[in-house]
Amino acid sequence: MKVSAFLKDKSGFFLLFCAEILLTVLFMTAYRSSTEQTVFIVTVISLCNTIRLVYEYMRKKSFYDKMAADCDRLDKKYLLCEMLEQPAFSEGRLFYDILYRTNKSMCENVSHYRRQAEDFREYIELWVHEVKLPVAALSLIAHNDTENGSRYSGQIKRVDSYIENVLYYARSENAEKDYMIKEISLKQAVREAVVRSREEIQLSGISVNTSGLEKNVLTDIKWLEFIITQLIDNSIKYRDKDRNPEININALQTQNGVTLCFRDNGIGVNSAECERVFEKSFTGSNGRNGANSTGMGLYIVKRLCDKLGHTVTLTSQQGEYTEVSITFKNSGILELMH
């Protein structure tokens, strides 16, 4: 709180004060008081008013300065109310009360929406588990039907993968209770994901090479499998039909931990768009030129990695390759606990 601003606020008071002095002087002169008397009275009045002003300034300054400082310090500004002490002056108390009430109402409003979102998420999870039953039944029917089954199974796989997307999207939004971090083998996670997509990989003629995966990392294996499956899906979608499509998966031990490199020789990503591939609903030029891209896959991957404390980056050269690297930190667990 600046002095000048405070004084400017008090300009009406100064006008009145000047009028008061003027009247006093006139009054004293009319009653023929001595000059000393007049000076004394004016001095006393001025002094009293100055003290009053200074006192008021100090009191407000301490309250508002603390409030502004608290507000700057807080990363969640809406918690300001919790930090404030009830001020001693009545104007401040009024202000405090109103702030408190609006804050409370906002909290109620937010928690209403939070509950709504949570309910919706729970329903989605339930729905996913329900819809998996008919999908399981369909895939069995397709498998048992040796004549036409293979025609359906590809589509059933697609439905299943879209369902997985929904599930992991819902989980990535609010995932406190859904994951379990433990030491898992990268080799196993990659194997599960690759075997699950075996038919699609074979149909698209992609060859998969792995190396150096005999490493353990701290993560949730289901989530990692989902992430790898997403990357495989992308490699299949954006493969370059003029070359022998390939996926190379390997892992490197680095200073910070283990990095899983997932590289394909597909059509690649435009360098201007590399930065944006993890954005929600970003489809880019590759999405517009054919493949049915939703712009959700890598977004969900990024979100899951963020929750798990892994770093994910994408590098690419158009027409050459795309490489996604996921770094699992050594201190993964400590990182998550903070």
Place this chain on the structure above:
Amino acid sequence: MKKIFIAEDDTTIRHELEALLRNAGYLTECLTDFEHASQVLKNSAADLFLLDINLPYINGEQLLKDLRSFSGKPVIMVTSRQNELDEVISMSYGADDYITKPYNPTILLLRISAVLKRSEGTPQEKTFMGLSVNPASGSISGNGKEVILTKNEMMIFRLLLDNEGRIVTRDEIMTVLWDNDEFINDNALTVNISRLRAKLSSLGLGDCIETRKKQGYILVSGAGT
């Protein structure tokens, strides 16, 4: 023939599972009286139990616990949740394996045969028409000769041998190979099979692997010279 017990409450899935298992050469028995599930399990003569986690009246994990109190027969749990916790609980209650819905039917069959084989105890050395298979040294020998098989060839040969007299689809062979980190493609499989045939015929077993068009391969004894 081995008998598989199916505890699954969804009727369609149950029927299809029965069909799948029967096609694969198993006998099946289904749980329909969920209220007295434990009792039914107790009276069952099945060799392997396939238990769903979500069942009416009783939860699959509880059922597994009951089963373990009177039987040590192999159990595979079927979970429909993408949740590791279920798997950990199942394993700690004594399940031999678990599989998540919607499962790949080929993988389910593989798991079943793997668990059954494991429960039979130590595998005796397999022989086929005077050939002895030595998985440890990766070779097969017979007629005084020995040939070394590659890892893939060995896996294919053992799979055919385990299913002697039954058609093994390319799909099944692929699944087994991929499940062992050999991510080979269609052409490579054809090459592997023809190499395996050549090696077998060098041991005097010319035509023991027959191709069944659009179905797969079958190992038959009696052929060859």
